[in-house]
Amino acid sequence: MARPQLRPDANGYFGPYGGRYVPETLMAPLDELAKAYDRWSRKRSFRNELRDLLTHYAGRPTPLYHAKRLTEHFGGAQIYLKREDLLHTGAHKLNNAIGQALLAKMMGKRRVIAETGAGQHGVASATAAALLGLECVVYMGVEDTVRQRLNVDRMELLGATVAPVDSGSRTLKDAINEALRDWVTNVRDTHYILGSVLGPDPYPRMVRDFHRVIGDEARRQLKKQAGTVSPDVAIACVGGGSNAIGLFTAFIDDRRVKLVGVEAGGSGEALGEHAARFGKGGSLGVLHGTRTLVLQDEEGQIAGTHSVSAGLDYPAIGPEHALLADEGRIEYTRASDTEAIAAFDLLARIEGILPALESAHALAYAGKVAPLLSKRRLILVNLSGRGDKDVESVQNWRAKEREQADAEDSTAVAEVTVHPAARKWGKSQEEAG
């Protein structure tokens, strides 16, 4: 069956996913935004201005890098990294933030707001706002302000106000809640720069369009550097799914390319221990304005999530991803916290690149598949961001590992002296767990 040309449809649906599930106050503003986007994105003047900023200000095209040492390490397929970590501000997020901030300016808005998890979208929005002379407020969960403190400082230096969000799970999901509350209140003079392919229409398609430059460039660069436009496998991490859609859109109609999205496997399989929406984890639900796969309990309350990477720590997936999964066009898998940290280490040590922990999830999967493929095969990985922001998280992880190792040593000693009844109790606890 041929893919429909227009995605989403006129109502903002990708098959059964998408739509606009928002309070009435936002319905007319979303109409207005969709119309403005359709109008401006077709105008040559807007496209030229955006291209000019992306080239001379943001640093596009970002390099495509043949990671020879990494390739050698796995002894299989050739691994190419799309270096979005080298984009100004250190992640792919700026593509979309500049696009939306420019649109906000055209729409006559004087203020922009954004949510952020890892802080990269917040930094990108603060940057775009500074560049275009817009007031900027960034909502960020309290837990994330701690684990991504460097980015909080950066946003403030860029002149943005960071508003810590202390409700719910105090992570990305709650930051979006608070940004939506702000938008409902200040919708007349404010544009909400949503940072992923999530939320009500037109966001999923608009954010995709601003990011598709990633894959478009990669195709051209592959042609030049590797003699083909089609890698055998293209891999990206998936939180909301913006860098993945940005990379994959250029390859969707190229059936030779296997597309793999890597979700956060977190620390375990139980609800609350991961952020993997596909497979057993997620079910159809409505969150933040869109109908999609959501991690929720049997009563329809949104579940907590966990990931070592703040940017993947989110319970819903972009609606277009949900459809592409149904169609079998994108395959989704997961990488655990431990696997992501190992991939982070590896890339740092043998390529001299600190990847964002988000991107490390994609690298972890690349490490699994590369050894299975011949040296003539080609793997393209979206290195969506750089890892400076994660240095403290990785150090904390190490400290925790050392503590656990020490604790295990001491229990091994204690074992000898422990009362037999207590040992039995401990064992049954273990089984229950």
Next chain:
Amino acid sequence: MSAISEVFERCRREKRAAFIPFLTAGDPDLETTAALMQAMADGGADLIELGVPFSDPIADGPVIQRASTRALAGGTTLSGILRLVARHRDRLGVPILLFSYFNPIHNRGLESFAEQAAASGVDGLLCVDLPPDESAHQEYIPVMRRYGLDTVFLLAPTSTKDRIRRVAEYSTGFVYYVSRTGITGDQGALPDELVKEVRRLRRKLTQPLAVGFGINTPEQAASIARAADGVVVGSALVKLIEEKTGDDDLLSAVKQRVKELAEGLRR
């Protein structure tokens, strides 16, 4: 005629606006919610908006967010709320409109929800994040109609002419006008143009029009009642419940506050 429509019809005859208090189900627990609803009915509530707590209440301010968090922490579920309504609706004597986010309903399945809600004696449903446009994709209207449930939709200061027409087409019982762009709760004074805007909207609707969001005092309620068919007070009451939970005079204080608010609604 539905029980909700009858309320507005009676209020019209009595030349007053309907008083519609809101409370979050399960805050602090479901048994107290039942007693609070009774206190509200005794205090002069014409219709009760019963809030279904949700983990991510994007349209609510801090007061109702906290109430939802308490209710969920206490294990409140949609099924539990419907069982509560089934036990108390008849004795209560006033209609109940469930006020919910869409996900808990969607998760249950529309048909199954509507069947159980109707059997429990729920009179209608307002889903704050389900505009009429999306309800059309979900077969929401036909299912709710089949079970005799009123469907209340929101209008807002940003609603265009087109949207007003659409909301009018899909709403039964009444239409709920959001007094200002914003979330629930106190944000100081109401907009100056509110009464004029309500009068303008009312002429375009065949259904009664109730106004809510940010109405706290009897004076505010009375001023809106000059133009509207109903007045909704939520956060101010939920805040009172929060403050008085654990005190002996919780029920009498809520009844008294409802009485003060309802008394000023005669035109």
